[in-house]
Amino acid sequence: MNRVLGVSAVVCLLAAGCTSEHAALTVDQAVTLADQQVHLKVAGAPAGKPVDVAAEAVDRDGKKWHSQVTVTADDHGTVDLDTAKPASGSYHDVDGMGLFWSMNPPEGDPDEQSYVPPVENGRPVEHLEISVSRDGKQLASTTLTRQWMSSGVTVRPLTMAKDKLTGMYVAPKTDGAKHPAVLFFGGSEGGLPALSIPSLLASHGYPVLAVAYFHAEGVPTELRNVPIEYFATAARWLGQQPGVDPARVVVMSASFGTEAALLLADHFPALVHGAVLFAPGASATPSFPHPGASAWTYQGRPVGPGPIPVDGVDGPVLAVAGSADAAWDSQQAAELIMLELDDAHDKFPHEAVILPGAGHGVGGAPYLPRGTTINHPIVGPYKFGGTRPSNESAMRQGWAKTLALLASLQR
Template sequence: MKFPLVAATCLLLAGCSSGGTDQVVVTVDQPVTLADQPVQVKVSGLRPHKAVTVGADAVDQDGKKWHGKATFTADDDGTVELDTAKPAGGTYDGVDGMGLFWSMDPPAGNPDEQSYLPPFDNGRPVEKLEISASRDGKRLASTTVTRQWMASGVTATPLTMAKDKLTGVYVAPKADGSEHPSVLYFGGSEGGVPPMSIPYLLASHGYPVLTVAYFHAPGVPEDLRNIPVEYFATAARWLDQQPGVDPAHVVVMSASYGTEAALLVADHFPALVHGAVLFAPGASGMRSYPHPGAAAWTYQGRPVGLDPIPVNGMNGPVLAVAGSADAAWASQQAAELIMLELDDAHSKFPHEAVVVTGAGHGVGGAPYLPRGTKINHPIVGPYTLGGSRPANESALRQGWTKTLALLKSLS
């Protein structure tokens, strides 16, 4: 959906010793858009070859104001286009039209230990950024960009074990009378219902999403211990029955520990699951978490062993995204092993491992938000994901683009 070009004309005219003035305008091609869509930022009306600082400011859900900036030199026409201009300095390096967005820093503390979470507007997450142009500390012009996670018509319905035999949330796009590929989504070792940014955005692109919790939530076990693979099959069957869902194209998606369950349900239930997207994957069965001593998963009442998980039953495309600097586990090797096993099984479906040099464990989700390389894990506390903010951002962009392409290929 295209929106009219908006411009904010400066209220201040910045003079120089020669008596000249800037009449500066900041423009954004899409002032209101989904949070996973890039925008084009342009500053015009500058004096040619003069420096200008372009900034981005956004308030998170805790009321903290994040800030990103970059200094540029205007071209012969007195213009700076962030898609093509390389900053001389700032919170990011290199040519990157969305650099201001993901490189914002918190007002205090180590950026690697914090991540931006958007505030809510009428129950829906919305990020509002002010994009400004300044020189010598004086603001010349600004405009506002609104980033949304939920498109018009997207709905979210909680599910409970008592009523639905599942714990989770069903996120549905606006009904259009057609059936669409859908996603069964769940998280990793953090437990609970995973953050809703992925389901909201996928539904905004037209894909129904069932996100489920399988431990550390009401109605499911407290620990990741002896979780039946059949639970995820039950979720896939529930998803099949929803209006607007194409039951022939259900894709399972997960990250970290949850990718083991994704592989298991896709392999054991090929009639229900028709593809997989795996972020920072594992390739073998694991022990229970956080307290070892049992298997993490069971199938037909028996513990799943520690051997590589078979993939010869896969009934659709597979995408695995990993970082070479994953500090949590060897996701690069796991992603590559999964692809080798699919090759050996002579899979007729597309399968690809995207390994990003320097990226860590946090490679799942949409790009363009500031994310740290360390988190406060809800179960075990401080936890290092690894990688760097720029490399992780690169992995998020590549992985998300390929995720949307995989889903589109099933439409």
């Protein structure tokens, strides 16, 4: 259900100075959704000689990020980034999208910073300049545009006063059909989730309701005694929207929020048809950031501490975790959730995707530079663990599995 945007781009520039060296740089899609792979090729480079291929992009704060690899042209003067192994540079293995996620900031530790795209007309957009050079002389360049929101996607705010919810409804362009939909919320950072994931999912044709459940206007200031019924209200609202198949609403969350996602799927199977869980927990934990109470309540009573039951879940479940999660043992939790679903003789597909070397930040779309330490809005610098290459691999596999799960629900 991809909405492919853009046209092929070919740019060829003569290098400056007294040299006849030149090259052509081609890309199959000059404008794409941010989660779509592009294919970059260089032709006409010096045969058998090394060339440098680089990418630059400016982030939301005006900082210019940069990546670069040195690769060797074949006997025909061709470089295919999908198959070329870098001799050196910002990434080290064969990876056609390596230039995108391996960009580094102009200063500071890349592991402690994450690229945030600038916003144009209220929508996040990334412009990357790709260039080819040899011995410091540019041979060719082109600019790619990556979008998080395709044409026709709309965003509607929801308030407690009017809707009994704090959130944003991100809807694809209407086509007269009913589609699977996603109830999305974040983890211990609280607040409204970033709209990058909802925008991309809506661009693929899936309506998304992103909600805040604490640390935002109209909801508790802390993750303390949050009613699971609040999420049920959100799922019910989503199922009533035009273009939504109410029998195919999937809940999606990460980290602390996966506890609420599991509880919702277990207690309200008539409203929620399965779950996507990034870096999940399998047990109800205490309140955050100040322990001493339960994080969640159900029917007015505290939930936990203890394992979250899954025998009521009515739908597919995908859990994505990294073996090097520095926040909590999400690998063990993901595996435990699958074992409990097996024990409950769950009839729907359920899968744990465990990525060696990946950390806590495994949720979302790939191809974007992300640090392994984040600036948590409540507790400050917070180590997620893993490595940038391993976390990128987790993003790719988890996102592909997520889109496949949603596609399987389309009727």
